[in-house]
Amino acid sequence: KGQATAPGSLAEVLKGVKLKLVTISGKGGVGKSLVTTSLALGFAMRGYKVGILDGDVYGPTVPKMLGVSNSMLYVDEKSGKIIPVTGPLGIKVVSIEFALPSDDTAVIWRAPLVNQALRDFIAQVDWGSLDVLVVDLPPGTGDAPLTIAQSLQGGLDGSVVVTIPTDISRRIVLKAIDFSRKLNIKVAGVVENMCCFKCPDNGKLYYIFGKDAGRKIAESSGVPFLGGIPIDPDLSQYLDSGRLHEFLASENETAKAILEVVDKL
Numbered sequence: 001k002g003q004a005t006a007p008g009s010l011a012e013v014l015k016g017v018k019l020k021l022v023t024i025s026g027k028g029g030v031g032k033s034l035v036t037t038s039l040a041l042g043f044a045m046r047g048y049k050v051g052i053l054d055g056d057v058y059g060p061t062v063p064k065m066l067g068v069s070n071s072m073l074y075v076d077e078k079s080g081k082i083i084p085v086t087g088p089l090g091i092k093v094v095s096i097e098f099a100l101p102s103d104d105t106a107v108i109w110r111a112p113l114v115n116q117a118l119r120d121f122i123a124q125v126d127w128g129s130l131d132v133l134v135v136d137l138p139p140g141t142g143d144a145p146l147t148i149a150q151s152l153q154g155g156l157d158g159s160v161v162v163t164i165p166t167d168i169s170r171r172i173v174l175k176a177i178d179f180s181r182k183l184n185i186k187v188a189g190v191v192e193n194m195c196c197f198k199c200p201d202n203g204k205l206y207y208i209f210g211k212d213a214g215r216k217i218a219e220s221s222g223v224p225f226l227g228g229i230p231i232d233p234d235l236s237q238y239l240d241s242g243r244l245h246e247f248l249a250s251e252n253e254t255a256k257a258i259l260e261v262v263d264k265l
């Protein structure tokens with residue numbers, strides 16, 4: 001911040017965005033995309049202008065959760081800029097998914113190509129004026145997330161680390177926190193997804209993996225704990241049908257738990 005930026009550079013493009021967050025996870029399938037999408041929707045519900053860059057190039061699921069997976073990106077003829085897809089609540093979405101011929105197409109790019117594609121995406125997208133940009137990284141702490149995070153380096157305000165509460169995930173989360181710190185991205189906090197199971201029959205929460213694992217990991221690492229999200233069959237249904245925005249606007253307790261995470265940022 002406060003540094004001179006070259007016209008057209010990544011830093012220049014992202015300069016006007018007030019809050020740039022990245023979500024990371026030590027491994028796949030823990031709910032990173034759910035958290036990314038929820039953060040974007042949560043901020044949009046609070047009246048902010050929000051963009052999502054789905055950088056999870058090997059498993060782009062953000063468009064599906066937002067119900068825009070059949071959309072396409074266009075290039076504006078006059079400006080030559082990429083026009084993002086507009087999702088619920090006016091969220092601007094850019095994802096590699098929009099450029100793939102079908103949902104089942106695998107991206108087998110190596111890291112340098114991913115890096116270039118991401119740079120092009122960010123630099124050539126007409127984001128307009130944004131308050132918040134949320135970036136979804138590929139899972140893990142390997143080559144792909146590293147390359148993408150590095151291409152955004154200097155431009156990110158914080159990382160949100162997503163975990164599940166099993167003992168095995170503990171070491172993996174510590175790795176993710178270390179990853180963020182090594183890249184000089186401040187850890188905004190840890191979210192514990194699947195903290196417990198919400199029984200659809202009686203609404204009770206069952207802590208099947210034990211309680212407070214995420215909080216303990218966060219505390220022992222000196223980073224904020226942002227909250228827990230139950231495994232909720234209702235949530236799952238809304239996610240599968242691309243209606244996460246409707247779920248978050250409902251009176252559901254899980255929706256409230258998710259929005260509490262947003263309010264802590």
Ligand code: ADP
Nearest residue numbers: 028029030031032033034230231232235236239
């Ligand atoms: P990741 O991005 O870490 O790979 P996703 O966010 O894609 O994980 O979530 C993996 C799958 O689990 C998705 O199908 C999602 O709908 C489901 N899921 C994630 N979190 C929950 C939850 N708290 N309740 C119900 N389903 C969930």
